[in-house]
Amino acid sequence: MGPLDYVSKSEIVHSYQSHGPITYSVKRPVRNLFSVKGTAVKMVALSFDFLVLNVLHIILVIVFQKYGVNERGADGKPKTDWYKITNEMFAVMSPLLVFFLVFYNNQAYNRYMEQFFIARKLEGIVKYITNRLRAHFRHDPFPGAEQSMREMLRTVIVAHYCLYLRLPRYTKRPIHDWGWDYLCKYGLVKKEEQAVLVGKSGPDIMGETLAFCLERLGQHVRYGHIDTLTFNAFEQDLHVMAGFIMSITAYANNPVPFAYYHLANLLTLGQLALLAYAFVFLDSYLTIVVFALLTIALLGLRDMSCALSDPFGVDDTDFQTMLPTARCHVDNEGLLSRDSVFGNA
Amino acid sequence: MGPLDYVSKSEIVHSYQSHGPITYSVKRPVRNLFSVKGTAVKMVALSFDFLVLNVLHIILVIVFQKYGVNERGADGKPKTDWYKITNEMFAVMSPLLVFFLVFYNNQAYNRYMEQFFIARKLEGIVKYITNRLRAHFRHDPFPGAEQSMREMLRTVIVAHYCLYLRLPRYTKRPIHDWGWDYLCKYGLVKKEEQAVLVGKSGPDIMGETLAFCLERLGQHVRYGHIDTLTFNAFEQDLHVMAGFIMSITAYANNPVPFAYYHLANLLTLGQLALLAYAFVFLDSYLTIVVFALLTIALLGLRDMSCALSDPFGVDDTDFQTMLPTARCHVDNEGLLSRDSVFGNA
């Protein structure tokens, strides 16, 4: 069983990482409405704050209707001794909450898309390195060429896998140990290497790849096997690869600043708590429906922002990591030994 | 009949891909208003949710006027026992809906423009590769130069076509089979190649092009036909080309996250449903007109966002794919054999 099959059939991978983004047809907006898998509705509906806020509102409505209304005016409006909170008090706070949340969500969405494309470009870089190795080292144009080619690609593939294995989301889960076993099993990492690498961060492991490949390539330059231009082209790609690995690791280690998240959270929960009380004076049982939709929307926006800004986890909005990396690994390793579909060159 | 004529006259292409963006004169805003082809109005007007919401509103208005109004106060305002929903309940939800939809639309518009320019730049890259091939390989400066030139350009053109052929929107339609037949008919793909390529994604097919061209170029470097600088220039362009193909494929396979779309959809439909009821209390038959315009605007914005974020499909907002690719193919293939208009060099 090749590594791709092994990964795609692994129970551990199945349980501890996302199954990939949900696809949907925009042609069926109404039916989509009732598909809550991976949506903000699912994130929110059973959350503590959603339930507390809505139960609070319902209780307040009932109590107000029963004990709060002294009498009703000629226009049917209730008279009460309860201290009022009215919309007028929120003339600044409401747009502030809305803007802040939407901008926060926009930032999170940008993080999400940026990391998604970094992951794709990273796979591209590994492919570029593989193809350059093929062009210069395949069929042993100088002694030891094929061996160097395979040794260098191995370190590149290990760095690719380890980016994800060493993300904080993974290191504390069984998938982490599974991952190291897997790398050993398929000969990518030796036991004594694992002992050292397991204590390093993703970018540090990439640093080892960089050190190995550049020193090896430098030797080939000195022996006259390749020229400096080719050395520089490999170096450039390895730098870009290291930059991508740094970016994803840096994003994962540095969430949206706590002060930012906290203010968004405070404003959301603070205003919702006040609204749970203020809506009572609107004197209609239907505020229960409106308030429920409003809490779903606001808490959903907050939670979706959190989920989007960290796209390599286990949520339904997250991207797969092990499977595409294994596919990339298998494809590129295979490419070293075979001709292009378009014929041998 | 050359490939360009064949494509431009094909019934299949005509039926299964966009006819290109609609041009219009901004000088006639009022007349444009009644041209609904390719607009959000056309997308929305016959949709299920538009009809349901508006019929619901009309029924509610009529029922309210007939049975809901108990009496009218001195100021003419209706008195009713119906539970009210008022604008005050939407003080947070209305701006949230508006902002979220407009930001969503903005993201979709950016995706649209980005993919449009990637498609144009991709055509540019193919032209750059062709011109560099001409400069270094034309008129057989070394044995086999012209043949290598044509073989490499063929694989580049195949990768260009296959980007679009292998997009999810096309693979499930008759245009897909038509496309492979077309590639075989004009000698771009051999039958045995097709058998393999048809199972690969656009980026993977580009990977084969990369593997073929780089290995071939590497041989020419070893034979001293070209130098490493020229190898690197070709490699650079092929990498950029692979990056563009990856981007468009990645966008097509990864729509706006479902959670994002779902929240936009939920907020839109949820608030419209509530407004269909709330507008009843505004006590004017004209709410029917206003509500219709509002539903067109909101649902139209939602649906236009979906359409814009996926620009290589069959909608009226979409771009053509086969025709410009065929034009690019014919132009570049022709350029290999002829002098520039500005004279032979």
Add this chain to the structure above:
Amino acid sequence: MGPLDYVSKSEIVHSYQSHGPITYSVKRPVRNLFSVKGTAVKMVALSFDFLVLNVLHIILVIVFQKYGVNERGADGKPKTDWYKITNEMFAVMSPLLVFFLVFYNNQAYNRYMEQFFIARKLEGIVKYITNRLRAHFRHDPFPGAEQSMREMLRTVIVAHYCLYLRLPRYTKRPIHDWGWDYLCKYGLVKKEEQAVLVGKSGPDIMGETLAFCLERLGQHVRYGHIDTLTFNAFEQDLHVMAGFIMSITAYANNPVPFAYYHLANLLTLGQLALLAYAFVFLDSYLTIVVFALLTIALLGLRDMSCALSDPFGVDDTDFQTMLPTARCHVDNEGLLSRDSVFGNA
């Protein structure tokens, strides 16, 4: 008379292209207010939709005051049987209209600035190519160097002019024929070349320049006159130049998507029509003034967005094309034959 004088004195150029952006002093905001040349006020004030909307509103106000008001309440408010439209119905539509228009305007402004800078950078690239030609080919360091230098620069300058000549805005106007005559008159284009070029798009003409220059440079490389690094530097600049020409042409051929424009237009005119009626109930002749300002602002924003997103036309917001291109042409051609102001090198 040199080409620059010829262009700057041409009646045709004077009539059929913009006179360049209006300069103004921000120190005099109030005086600027009454300078309507090139403003949204001028675009809107005599337009059909502006007049219809305002006349409609004035008529409605007069009719309402005369026939619509049955009596006035104790608070002076009118009582009427007319079906009402109130601001409450616009609680979602008003911010939607505003946001959408401002985002649309923002996109248009970005297109405007981007194209402006592309035009400037394009002039820069032509200058860079000229200076590299001077450095490597001037004073005939090898046989035929000066001739190659002049022949290549000619094709670059032709591509620069043709970018603008072949824009849709120009091809249908007398300036187009004038332009080709001009290019022939000053020896930039031969009659037999014109016959072919006039049927090609701007990017395609640049493609011919690319084909000519690269093949010529490739020959000089093979003869050992220049090295591959110099070839690559020219190639790189020609690619960037081709990219700029593609961008401006692509923008000009692809306006803001019709669906986008249409929705903005529909929302604007739809809401203004409703407001023309709704304002009647505000019961004040001063709504006529407010409505006039509002229509100027909204229609002006819409029309300014259209004008900004297409900056190489004949509007007052547009940039000049022929004159700066001619200046660039004359400067660079002159530079081939003279020393730098800083002394001969």
Add this chain to the structure above:
Amino acid sequence: MGPLDYVSKSEIVHSYQSHGPITYSVKRPVRNLFSVKGTAVKMVALSFDFLVLNVLHIILVIVFQKYGVNERGADGKPKTDWYKITNEMFAVMSPLLVFFLVFYNNQAYNRYMEQFFIARKLEGIVKYITNRLRAHFRHDPFPGAEQSMREMLRTVIVAHYCLYLRLPRYTKRPIHDWGWDYLCKYGLVKKEEQAVLVGKSGPDIMGETLAFCLERLGQHVRYGHIDTLTFNAFEQDLHVMAGFIMSITAYANNPVPFAYYHLANLLTLGQLALLAYAFVFLDSYLTIVVFALLTIALLGLRDMSCALSDPFGVDDTDFQTMLPTARCHVDNEGLLSRDSVFGNA
């Protein structure tokens, strides 16, 4: 007295250019409030439109209270025959004004930051050129190396100074003549060069620098003193430098489009004039305070946008130009003759 002292002590420089951005401590928000130097408050407080609007409002309030109020209702609200303007009429215009101004301000802020960093990067490029000159030409590794080094750096420094000297803001002021005298005095420009350069724009002067340096470097390549890679590296930096000079000049010659500014101005002044009247009906002398704050905010935002979008002038928000350029000049000229602090290499 070296050039840096000369510039920093010059009366002319002191009077005709900004003293640099104001530094402040964010720890003292309340105290900062009363520091109006360089703020929108200072820009606005004595401006014609601010005074007219506020005097108008005060007169209207007094006249209304004296003659406009016929009687007061039971709720204390005034009854009047004056035609009313109410907030309801501004339901679309108010958010439009706010958004448009804030987006305008955002664009201006981006221009400001972009130009600031271009100025810094330009200094960086001059330093990079200096250091490369040192590495390849210092200590006369080939005959005439040191002389070429100094001659080329001179032209680069002249182009740096002339970027600012030839900006429209400077050419009409005494600092312009002072600048040319200064360049002659310190031997950067010869009298006969000045006669030609003074009629050229900043980018054109940079064009002369480019022509001189590339031709000189091309000769060194032909003599075998340096290789093409080094030529290309110099050329690349000179291109980037020319691009920066073009950008700042293009920004300075092309303010925000007049139509854009005019619409912002019209909306601001139009709505403020209407509000000066409308606030009267709010029937409170405190509208005078609120209206004053509102005019400061709106006019201040408009004027700050204008100031930010043109950062190389004489305002308090502007950046210094002569002083940092002189510092860059002195540092780099000195570096040609001395070892690094870290020892001789």
Add this chain to the structure above:
Amino acid sequence: MGPLDYVSKSEIVHSYQSHGPITYSVKRPVRNLFSVKGTAVKMVALSFDFLVLNVLHIILVIVFQKYGVNERGADGKPKTDWYKITNEMFAVMSPLLVFFLVFYNNQAYNRYMEQFFIARKLEGIVKYITNRLRAHFRHDPFPGAEQSMREMLRTVIVAHYCLYLRLPRYTKRPIHDWGWDYLCKYGLVKKEEQAVLVGKSGPDIMGETLAFCLERLGQHVRYGHIDTLTFNAFEQDLHVMAGFIMSITAYANNPVPFAYYHLANLLTLGQLALLAYAFVFLDSYLTIVVFALLTIALLGLRDMSCALSDPFGVDDTDFQTMLPTARCHVDNEGLLSRDSVFGNA
């Protein structure tokens, strides 16, 4: 004790720089609410303006209820002789305040993220330089190679440390002197070098590194030890490094323009002061709660923006500087003497 231990155990570093961003789990939004460390709540709650505004409001509420209310109408609404301020007066100012603050915050957030990634990329560049030094100079492939390698890396590491040491936030604190002692103690800077460097800015110190390394590398080129391609690759990385150091220093020396901050501050405090009075007329003791939340939100947003736009300080939102730089220093210095984990090359 190695430098990393020394730094991580230093009392001075502990007291005078940030402990790094706070990590948090988004799974516990309600519990996070009560964790105020490093949040806007903590910044604001004890600030002068927060306390003054809220005490003012409470006093006004009490005074109004006691002396301001003459009588109450049939609807329970208070009648008063106090001049009123109502929400209607803020119809423009409220959204202006909200937008301006949120855009300001967005700009600050972008500065924050940009500087964070520059710091990470800077560490990457140092690693890239180290690895290239290793590849070309390790194991003394030519005489003096190892010594050059170590001397050059020393100057690079010094420039890295000095970026932070010379930031305005640090130069006035004990950590500055501690830093220079530390650099001397670990042999990075000699006493006589310190005497010169301590008067220079971060970018100027980087300039010395640039001058040293390029002159040394230029010598190696002249001796034929390395080729120009390798020289250019080092030069390129040193330029990028210099650009990063310039950026962070320029940001630190140029806060958000004072006019911008002042207007944000004026609007915030001005409107809050007016609201402290206006809320009195809403006639509910609960305005005290709402007003408190509102002041926390608005002042918090203002102060968080200030904190985010200057991320290398001592706040809880700030990033560490000495510790990651020391880690980078130790890792790279160590790498010069050891093989990669993946084996010797």
